[in-house]
Amino acid sequence: MPRYALLILPAFNRVYGESSVRLTRNELAVFSARALEGEVLASEETRIGGVPYVTFDTAEPLSDGDVRLLSDLSSVYAVFGVEGDLLRPLAMRPRDRLSSDLLTIQKYAGKTNEHFTKLLLNVTALASDRGLGDALAVFDPMCGRGTTLNQALMYGYDAYGLDVDGKDFDAYAGFIKTWLRNKRLKHTAETVPVRRDRALVGRRLNVAFGLSKEAFKAGDVQRLTVVNADTLKSREFFRPRSFDVLATDAPYGVQHGSKGGAGLSRSPLELLGRAVPVWAELLRPGGAMGIAWNTYGGKSDELARILTGAGLEVMDYPDFEHWVDQAIVRDIIVARKPG
Numbered sequence: 001m002p003r004y005a006l007l008i009l010p011a012f013n014r015v016y017g018e019s020s021v022r023l024t025r026n027e028l029a030v031f032s033a034r035a036l037e038g039e040v041l042a043s044e045e046t047r048i049g050g051v052p053y054v055t056f057d058t059a060e061p062l063s064d065g066d067v068r069l070l071s072d073l074s075s076v077y078a079v080f081g082v083e084g085d086l087l088r089p090l091a092m093r094p095r096d097r098l099s100s101d102l103l104t105i106q107k108y109a110g111k112t113n114e115h116f117t118k119l120l121l122n123v124t125a126l127a128s129d130r131g132l133g134d135a136l137a138v139f140d141p142m143c144g145r146g147t148t149l150n151q152a153l154m155y156g157y158d159a160y161g162l163d164v165d166g167k168d169f170d171a172y173a174g175f176i177k178t179w180l181r182n183k184r185l186k187h188t189a190e191t192v193p194v195r196r197d198r199a200l201v202g203r204r205l206n207v208a209f210g211l212s213k214e215a216f217k218a219g220d221v222q223r224l225t226v227v228n229a230d231t232l233k234s235r236e237f238f239r240p241r242s243f244d245v246l247a248t249d250a251p252y253g254v255q256h257g258s259k260g261g262a263g264l265s266r267s268p269l270e271l272l273g274r275a276v277p278v279w280a281e282l283l284r285p286g287g288a289m290g291i292a293w294n295t296y297g298g299k300s301d302e303l304a305r306i307l308t309g310a311g312l313e314v315m316d317y318p319d320f321e322h323w324v325d326q327a328i329v330r331d332i333i334v335a336r337k338p339g
Contacts, residue, residue, distance in 0.1 A: 002061045003082040004090075005046065006054040009075050009115065016113045019322035020075045021045045024054050026318035027073055027119055034126040036066045048087070055082065068093045072132060072155075074119035095132065096154045097211065099183065103150050106175060110144075112249050116292070117147045119320070120332055121155075124247045124290030127315050127334045139243040141231045141279055146172040148247055153222060160243065161226040162234055166203075169228035173205045176224065185209045186216035194227070194237065202229035202237065231275050234282060241284045252294040252328050269298035273306050280310040286339035288315075295321060295329045307335040 006028070008020055025043045032040035043056035062070070070079050071092040080087035103114040125132050138152035143161030145168050152159040163169055173191055180187045187209035194202040207224040210216030227237045250268045272291065283289060289312060293303065304314045312335035321331040 001041075002058045004056055004058065004062065005048065005080040005082050005087055006056075006070070006073065006076045007078040007080070008052050008054065009077040015324065016116060016322070020115065021052050021054060023116075023119060023320060023322060024073060024075045026320055027075075027123060028054065028056065028070075029318050030123045030126055031069060031073065035069050035131055037063050038066055062090075067091070069132065071095070072118075072122060074115050074122060095156065097156050098154050100154075102154060102179060103147065105179070106145060106147075108145065108171075112144075112147050112292075114147060114151065116330075117151050117249070120249065120290050120292050121148060121151050121245070121247050123317065123320070123332065124288050124334050125245050127288035127290070127317075127336045128244055129286030129339055130244055136244040137242060138245045138247065139238070139279075139282060140248045141234050141246065141275065142248045142250065143172075143226065144168050144249075146176070146226070148249070149224060149226070152245075153224065156222065157245075158223045160224075160238065162229060162231055162237065163226070164228070164230050166228055169203065169205070169226065172226060176205075176207060180207070180209055185211065186213045194229070196236070201233075202227050204228075204237070231271075232278060234275075235278050238282055240281045242282050244284055244287045246279055246283055246287070246289040248291055250291055250293040252297065267297050268293055269302055269306070272303065276306050276312075277310040280312055280337065283337045285337055288334060288336045290332060290334040292330055292332050294324075294327075295331050296327065300331065300333055303333050304335075307333065312337055 008024060028040055028043055038058045038060045041057045041059060043054055046053050046055040067079055067090050071094040079090045079092055081090060130136060136157040138157050139160045140148040141162050143149055143163045146161060149159040149161045177189045187207060189207045191203055191205050193200055194204050205226040208221045210221045229237060250272060307314050315334045315336060317334055321329060324330050
Protein backbone atom coordinates (compact mmCIF):
# COMPACT_ATOMS: atom_id res chain seq x y z
CA MET A 1 0.00 0.00 0.00
CA PRO A 2 1.56 3.35 -1.03
CA ARG A 3 2.50 5.62 1.87
CA TYR A 4 3.35 9.33 1.78
CA ALA A 5 4.59 12.03 4.13
CA LEU A 6 3.88 15.77 4.15
CA LEU A 7 6.50 17.98 5.77
CA ILE A 8 4.72 20.79 7.64
CA LEU A 9 5.81 24.40 7.17
CA PRO A 10 7.04 26.06 10.36
CA ALA A 11 4.51 28.72 11.34
CA PHE A 12 5.63 32.18 12.43
CA ASN A 13 2.59 32.17 14.71
CA ARG A 14 3.35 29.65 17.47
CA VAL A 15 -0.31 29.16 18.41
CA TYR A 16 -1.35 28.43 14.83
CA GLY A 17 1.65 26.18 14.42
CA GLU A 18 0.43 24.00 17.27
CA SER A 19 -2.79 23.36 15.33
CA SER A 20 -1.26 23.09 11.86
CA VAL A 21 -0.82 19.30 11.79
CA ARG A 22 -4.45 18.62 12.72
CA LEU A 23 -5.70 21.29 10.33
CA THR A 24 -3.54 19.83 7.55
CA ARG A 25 -4.99 16.36 8.12
CA ASN A 26 -8.51 17.75 7.84
CA GLU A 27 -7.60 19.83 4.78
CA LEU A 28 -6.11 16.68 3.23
CA ALA A 29 -9.43 14.89 3.85
CA VAL A 30 -11.24 17.60 1.85
CA PHE A 31 -8.71 17.32 -1.00
CA SER A 32 -9.22 13.54 -0.99
CA ALA A 33 -13.01 13.80 -1.11
CA ARG A 34 -13.24 16.66 -3.61
CA ALA A 35 -10.17 16.65 -5.87
CA LEU A 36 -7.67 13.79 -5.73
CA GLU A 37 -7.88 10.92 -8.21
CA GLY A 38 -6.83 8.50 -5.50
CA GLU A 39 -8.46 8.16 -2.08
CA VAL A 40 -6.55 8.92 1.13
CA LEU A 41 -7.31 5.92 3.34
CA ALA A 42 -5.92 7.22 6.62
CA SER A 43 -3.65 9.97 7.93
CA GLU A 44 -1.80 10.56 11.16
CA GLU A 45 0.82 12.76 12.74
CA THR A 46 4.28 11.19 12.64
CA ARG A 47 7.55 12.62 13.92
CA ILE A 48 10.47 11.78 11.68
CA GLY A 49 13.87 12.94 12.88
CA GLY A 50 12.09 15.01 15.53
CA VAL A 51 10.13 16.97 12.90
CA PRO A 52 6.32 16.77 12.53
CA TYR A 53 4.93 15.19 9.36
CA VAL A 54 1.47 14.15 8.24
CA THR A 55 1.71 10.60 6.90
CA PHE A 56 -1.04 8.86 4.95
CA ASP A 57 -1.84 5.76 2.92
CA THR A 58 -3.57 5.56 -0.46
CA ALA A 59 -5.15 2.67 -2.36
CA GLU A 60 -3.20 3.57 -5.52
CA PRO A 61 0.00 5.59 -6.07
CA LEU A 62 -0.53 9.33 -6.32
CA SER A 63 -0.71 10.63 -9.87
CA ASP A 64 1.27 13.65 -11.03
CA GLY A 65 -1.97 15.63 -10.86
CA ASP A 66 -2.54 14.56 -7.26
CA VAL A 67 0.98 15.63 -6.25
CA ARG A 68 0.39 18.97 -7.95
CA LEU A 69 -2.82 19.43 -5.96
CA LEU A 70 -1.12 18.48 -2.69
CA SER A 71 1.55 21.09 -3.44
CA ASP A 72 -1.16 23.68 -2.67
CA LEU A 73 -2.02 22.42 0.81
CA SER A 74 -1.86 25.45 3.08
CA SER A 75 0.83 24.29 5.53
CA VAL A 76 2.86 21.86 3.43
CA TYR A 77 6.53 22.44 2.67
CA ALA A 78 7.38 19.19 0.87
CA VAL A 79 5.78 15.92 -0.24
CA PHE A 80 7.59 12.57 0.07
CA GLY A 81 6.96 8.98 -0.85
CA VAL A 82 7.76 6.72 2.12
CA GLU A 83 10.00 3.79 1.13
CA GLY A 84 10.85 1.79 4.22
CA ASP A 85 12.89 4.08 6.45
CA LEU A 86 13.61 6.48 3.59
CA LEU A 87 11.74 9.49 2.22
CA ARG A 88 11.74 10.07 -1.56
CA PRO A 89 10.99 13.70 -2.45
CA LEU A 90 8.24 14.20 -5.03
CA ALA A 91 8.39 17.13 -7.44
CA MET A 92 6.06 19.84 -6.17
CA ARG A 93 4.34 22.22 -8.58
CA PRO A 94 2.41 24.73 -6.48
CA ARG A 95 -0.15 26.94 -8.15
CA ASP A 96 1.42 30.14 -6.73
CA ARG A 97 2.68 32.35 -9.56
CA LEU A 98 3.75 35.50 -7.71
CA SER A 99 6.43 36.23 -5.13
CA SER A 100 5.47 35.05 -1.63
CA ASP A 101 6.22 38.48 -0.15
CA LEU A 102 2.85 39.57 -1.55
CA LEU A 103 1.46 37.69 1.46
CA THR A 104 4.18 38.26 4.04
CA ILE A 105 5.29 41.89 3.72
CA GLN A 106 2.27 43.45 5.40
CA LYS A 107 2.49 43.38 9.20
CA TYR A 108 -0.31 44.82 11.31
CA ALA A 109 -2.39 44.03 14.38
CA GLY A 110 -5.21 41.61 13.63
CA LYS A 111 -3.77 40.26 10.37
CA THR A 112 -5.07 36.78 9.61
CA ASN A 113 -2.37 34.12 9.42
CA GLU A 114 -1.65 33.63 5.71
CA HIS A 115 -1.52 29.83 6.09
CA PHE A 116 -5.06 29.91 7.45
CA THR A 117 -6.20 32.24 4.67
CA LYS A 118 -4.88 29.76 2.12
CA LEU A 119 -6.67 26.91 3.89
CA LEU A 120 -9.95 28.88 3.84
CA LEU A 121 -9.60 29.61 0.12
CA ASN A 122 -8.64 26.01 -0.67
CA VAL A 123 -11.53 24.28 1.07
CA THR A 124 -14.03 26.84 -0.22
CA ALA A 125 -12.88 26.56 -3.83
CA LEU A 126 -12.97 22.76 -3.59
CA ALA A 127 -16.67 22.95 -2.66
CA SER A 128 -17.42 24.74 -5.92
CA ASP A 129 -18.08 23.04 -9.23
CA ARG A 130 -14.80 24.40 -10.61
CA GLY A 131 -12.62 23.37 -7.69
CA LEU A 132 -9.08 24.74 -7.69
CA GLY A 133 -9.40 25.45 -11.39
CA ASP A 134 -8.03 28.22 -13.54
CA ALA A 135 -9.30 31.79 -13.91
CA LEU A 136 -11.65 31.81 -10.93
CA ALA A 137 -13.28 35.01 -9.70
CA VAL A 138 -12.84 35.30 -5.90
CA PHE A 139 -14.71 37.77 -3.69
CA ASP A 140 -13.98 38.75 -0.09
CA PRO A 141 -16.82 41.00 1.13
CA MET A 142 -14.97 42.00 4.32
CA CYS A 143 -11.46 42.07 2.91
CA GLY A 144 -9.63 44.32 5.40
CA ARG A 145 -6.10 44.82 4.07
CA GLY A 146 -6.38 42.12 1.47
CA THR A 147 -4.85 38.85 2.70
CA THR A 148 -7.52 36.77 0.94
CA LEU A 149 -7.26 38.91 -2.18
CA ASN A 150 -3.49 38.45 -2.27
CA GLN A 151 -3.79 34.67 -1.96
CA ALA A 152 -6.29 34.64 -4.82
CA LEU A 153 -3.85 36.66 -6.92
CA MET A 154 -1.07 34.21 -6.02
CA TYR A 155 -3.19 31.43 -7.55
CA GLY A 156 -3.67 33.41 -10.76
CA TYR A 157 -7.30 34.26 -9.97
CA ASP A 158 -9.08 37.57 -10.35
CA ALA A 159 -9.74 39.08 -6.92
CA TYR A 160 -12.55 41.34 -5.75
CA GLY A 161 -13.00 42.83 -2.29
CA LEU A 162 -15.10 45.21 -0.28
CA ASP A 163 -14.53 46.76 3.14
CA VAL A 164 -16.14 49.60 5.07
CA ASP A 165 -12.91 50.75 6.77
CA GLY A 166 -11.42 53.67 4.81
CA LYS A 167 -8.03 53.36 6.51
CA ASP A 168 -7.74 49.70 5.53
CA PHE A 169 -8.77 50.57 1.96
CA ASP A 170 -6.10 53.28 1.73
CA ALA A 171 -3.45 51.03 3.30
CA TYR A 172 -4.14 48.20 0.88
CA ALA A 173 -4.32 50.46 -2.17
CA GLY A 174 -0.96 51.97 -1.24
CA PHE A 175 0.57 48.56 -0.59
CA ILE A 176 -0.51 46.87 -3.81
CA LYS A 177 0.49 49.81 -6.00
CA THR A 178 3.94 49.91 -4.38
CA TRP A 179 4.35 46.14 -4.63
CA LEU A 180 3.50 46.10 -8.34
CA ARG A 181 5.99 48.92 -9.01
CA ASN A 182 8.73 47.23 -7.00
CA LYS A 183 8.21 43.95 -8.85
CA ARG A 184 8.25 45.85 -12.15
CA LEU A 185 5.05 44.20 -13.30
CA LYS A 186 3.32 46.00 -16.14
CA HIS A 187 0.06 47.28 -14.70
CA THR A 188 -2.59 49.94 -14.43
CA ALA A 189 -3.96 51.06 -11.06
CA GLU A 190 -6.39 53.80 -10.22
CA THR A 191 -8.64 54.79 -7.34
CA VAL A 192 -11.89 56.41 -8.42
CA PRO A 193 -14.97 57.75 -6.60
CA VAL A 194 -18.25 55.87 -7.03
CA ARG A 195 -21.36 58.06 -7.24
CA ARG A 196 -25.08 57.38 -7.31
CA ASP A 197 -27.37 60.29 -8.20
CA ARG A 198 -24.37 62.60 -7.81
CA ALA A 199 -23.82 61.46 -4.20
CA LEU A 200 -20.55 59.77 -3.21
CA VAL A 201 -21.34 56.20 -2.14
CA GLY A 202 -17.87 54.69 -2.10
CA ARG A 203 -14.41 54.43 -3.65
CA ARG A 204 -13.12 51.80 -6.02
CA LEU A 205 -9.57 50.59 -6.66
CA ASN A 206 -9.16 49.07 -10.12
CA VAL A 207 -5.96 47.17 -10.92
CA ALA A 208 -4.92 45.10 -13.93
CA PHE A 209 -1.48 43.53 -14.33
CA GLY A 210 0.38 41.00 -16.44
CA LEU A 211 3.28 38.73 -15.57
CA SER A 212 5.23 40.24 -18.47
CA LYS A 213 5.01 43.23 -20.78
CA GLU A 214 4.10 40.89 -23.62
CA ALA A 215 1.29 39.28 -21.61
CA PHE A 216 -0.07 42.66 -20.57
CA LYS A 217 -0.01 43.92 -24.15
CA ALA A 218 -1.82 40.77 -25.32
CA GLY A 219 -4.55 41.24 -22.70
CA ASP A 220 -3.41 38.30 -20.57
CA VAL A 221 -3.96 40.08 -17.26
CA GLN A 222 -5.23 39.48 -13.75
CA ARG A 223 -7.73 41.91 -12.31
CA LEU A 224 -8.11 43.25 -8.79
CA THR A 225 -11.04 45.42 -7.70
CA VAL A 226 -11.58 46.69 -4.15
CA VAL A 227 -14.48 48.87 -3.01
CA ASN A 228 -14.58 51.00 0.13
CA ALA A 229 -18.21 50.66 1.22
CA ASP A 230 -20.61 48.81 3.55
CA THR A 231 -20.70 45.05 2.87
CA LEU A 232 -24.49 45.10 3.15
CA LYS A 233 -24.44 47.17 -0.04
CA SER A 234 -22.28 44.73 -2.01
CA ARG A 235 -25.08 44.22 -4.49
CA GLU A 236 -24.82 47.90 -5.48
CA PHE A 237 -21.21 47.49 -6.64
CA PHE A 238 -21.13 43.99 -8.14
CA ARG A 239 -23.52 42.18 -10.44
CA PRO A 240 -25.42 39.04 -9.43
CA ARG A 241 -23.73 35.72 -10.30
CA SER A 242 -20.32 37.36 -10.66
CA PHE A 243 -18.14 35.12 -8.47
CA ASP A 244 -17.09 31.48 -8.33
CA VAL A 245 -15.83 31.67 -4.75
CA LEU A 246 -16.66 33.92 -1.79
CA ALA A 247 -14.23 33.56 1.13
CA THR A 248 -14.11 35.83 4.15
CA ASP A 249 -12.84 35.98 7.72
CA ALA A 250 -15.77 37.45 9.66
CA PRO A 251 -15.26 40.05 12.41
CA TYR A 252 -14.62 38.45 15.78
CA GLY A 253 -17.43 40.09 17.75
CA VAL A 254 -16.74 41.46 21.22
CA GLN A 255 -13.01 42.06 20.77
CA HIS A 256 -12.92 43.48 17.25
CA GLY A 257 -16.50 44.59 16.62
CA SER A 258 -18.71 43.75 13.66
CA LYS A 259 -19.21 46.59 11.24
CA GLY A 260 -22.46 46.69 9.34
CA GLY A 261 -25.17 49.13 8.41
CA ALA A 262 -26.21 49.43 12.03
CA GLY A 263 -22.68 50.07 13.32
CA LEU A 264 -20.90 47.85 15.84
CA SER A 265 -22.57 44.58 16.81
CA ARG A 266 -21.57 42.34 19.70
CA SER A 267 -22.40 39.23 17.67
CA PRO A 268 -20.96 38.58 14.20
CA LEU A 269 -24.02 36.43 13.50
CA GLU A 270 -26.20 39.55 13.52
CA LEU A 271 -24.14 40.96 10.67
CA LEU A 272 -23.88 37.64 8.84
CA GLY A 273 -27.63 37.14 9.09
CA ARG A 274 -28.12 40.32 7.09
CA ALA A 275 -25.11 39.98 4.79
CA VAL A 276 -25.20 36.32 3.68
CA PRO A 277 -28.41 36.67 1.60
CA VAL A 278 -26.82 39.63 -0.20
CA TRP A 279 -23.57 37.75 -0.79
CA ALA A 280 -25.42 34.64 -2.01
CA GLU A 281 -26.88 36.65 -4.88
CA LEU A 282 -23.34 37.41 -6.07
CA LEU A 283 -22.33 33.73 -6.33
CA ARG A 284 -22.64 31.90 -9.60
CA PRO A 285 -24.63 28.63 -9.57
CA GLY A 286 -22.19 25.95 -8.47
CA GLY A 287 -20.13 28.52 -6.59
CA ALA A 288 -19.15 28.23 -2.94
CA MET A 289 -19.06 30.47 0.14
CA GLY A 290 -16.59 29.93 2.99
CA ILE A 291 -16.77 31.88 6.25
CA ALA A 292 -14.30 31.80 9.12
CA TRP A 293 -15.79 33.03 12.38
CA ASN A 294 -15.28 33.17 16.13
CA THR A 295 -17.27 30.35 17.73
CA TYR A 296 -17.63 32.43 20.93
CA GLY A 297 -19.90 34.67 18.85
CA GLY A 298 -22.24 31.93 17.64
CA LYS A 299 -22.67 28.21 17.13
CA SER A 300 -22.07 26.42 13.84
CA ASP A 301 -25.70 25.29 13.61
CA GLU A 302 -26.82 28.93 13.91
CA LEU A 303 -24.56 29.94 11.03
CA ALA A 304 -25.67 26.88 9.05
CA ARG A 305 -29.29 28.04 9.35
CA ILE A 306 -28.32 31.45 7.97
CA LEU A 307 -26.61 29.83 4.99
CA THR A 308 -29.41 27.39 4.22
CA GLY A 309 -31.92 30.21 4.61
CA ALA A 310 -30.08 31.99 1.79
CA GLY A 311 -30.51 28.96 -0.48
CA LEU A 312 -27.07 27.43 0.07
CA GLU A 313 -26.15 23.82 0.83
CA VAL A 314 -23.79 23.45 3.80
CA MET A 315 -20.90 21.07 3.14
CA ASP A 316 -20.22 18.10 5.39
CA TYR A 317 -16.63 19.04 6.13
CA PRO A 318 -14.24 17.99 8.92
CA ASP A 319 -13.52 20.16 11.93
CA PHE A 320 -11.34 23.25 11.36
CA GLU A 321 -11.84 24.72 14.82
CA HIS A 322 -8.69 26.02 16.50
CA TRP A 323 -7.73 28.31 19.38
CA VAL A 324 -6.44 31.79 18.47
CA ASP A 325 -6.43 33.57 21.83
CA GLN A 326 -8.52 33.86 25.00
CA ALA A 327 -11.31 35.68 23.15
CA ILE A 328 -11.22 33.79 19.83
CA VAL A 329 -11.75 30.17 18.85
CA ARG A 330 -11.96 30.16 15.06
CA ASP A 331 -13.72 27.70 12.79
CA ILE A 332 -14.74 27.46 9.11
CA ILE A 333 -18.10 26.71 7.53
CA VAL A 334 -18.49 26.19 3.78
CA ALA A 335 -21.65 26.11 1.70
CA ARG A 336 -22.37 25.61 -1.99
CA LYS A 337 -24.89 27.36 -4.24
CA PRO A 338 -26.87 24.75 -6.19
CA GLY A 339 -26.07 24.67 -9.91
